[in-house]
Structure formats: structure tokens, C-alpha cells
Amino acid sequence: MRGRRNEETARAGDRGGASVLLLAVGLVVLLVGLFGAATGVARTARQQARVAADFAALAGAGISLRGEEIACRRAAELAVANGAQVVGCALDGLDLQVTVEVTIAPLPGLHRKAAATSRAGPVRG
Numbered sequence: 001m002r003g004r005r006n007e008e009t010a011r012a013g014d015r016g017g018a019s020v021l022l023l024a025v026g027l028v029v030l031l032v033g034l035f036g037a038a039t040g041v042a043r044t045a046r047q048q049a050r051v052a053a054d055f056a057a058l059a060g061a062g063i064s065l066r067g068e069e070i071a072c073r074r075a076a077e078l079a080v081a082n083g084a085q086v087v088g089c090a091l092d093g094l095d096l097q098v099t100v101e102v103t104i105a106p107l108p109g110l111h112r113k114a115a116a117t118s119r120a121g122p123v124r125g
């Protein structure tokens with residue numbers, strides 16, 4: 001009889017242990033998921049910045065004969081249409097180089113910027 005009582009006391013001390021373990025595993029899964037989502041958002045923003053820079057440079061280079069101001073204005077219009085902001089624009093001959101930024105929020109309250117630069121102009125060769 002004495003052995004049975006010690007066994008019951010030992011089991012009573014373990015009550016709730018599985019709940020704590022399950023909570024810890026759930027927290028780890030949640031953190032891994034948040035990290036994965038933040039990484040995905042950052043990669044998407046980087047790609048969005050590249051696309052916006054490419055389109056902006058192509059649009060501006062198409063009218064580069066009208067001058068830098070007009071070409072850069074057209075590039076900025078296309079960058080904004082693609083969710084980016086032009087932070088640099090320069091015309092060198094007929095080559096237009098455009099740098100854009102995309103602001104992202106991978107997690108609430110956390111803001112980051114993804115930037116990309118693209119050049120467009122006539123083919124030489």
C-alpha cells in the first residue's frame with residue numbers, strides 16, 4: 001500500500017508539465033513562422049524595388065532626348081505607379097540611371113527600406 005501512495009504523489013507533481021511543453025513548442029512554431037513571413041516580405045520588397053527601377057529607367061530613357069528633368073519626372077511617375085519612390089535620377093548622354101526605394105513593414109512597428117538601381121539607354125556595340 002505504501003508503494004502505491006508514493007506513485008500517486010509522484011504523478012501529482014507532474015500535472016501540467018505537458019501543457020507547459022506544448023505552450024513552449026507552440027511559441028517556437030509561432031516565432032519561426034513570423035521570421036519566415038518577415039523574410040518573405042523582405043524578398044518581395046526587394047523584387048518590387050528592382051521591377052520599379054527597371055520600368056522607371058526604361059520609361060525615362062524613352063524620352064531622354066527631351067532632357068534630364070522630363071526624363072526623371074517620367075521615371076518618378078512610373079516608380080510611384082509601381083509602389084516605389086525615386087531617390088536618385090541622372091541622365092548621362094542617353095543613359096538614364098534611376099535609384100528607387102520601397103518601404104516595407106515586415107512586422108508591425110518595424111519599417112525597412114529596399115532599394116534598387118537600374119540603367120537604361122541605347123545598345124552600344
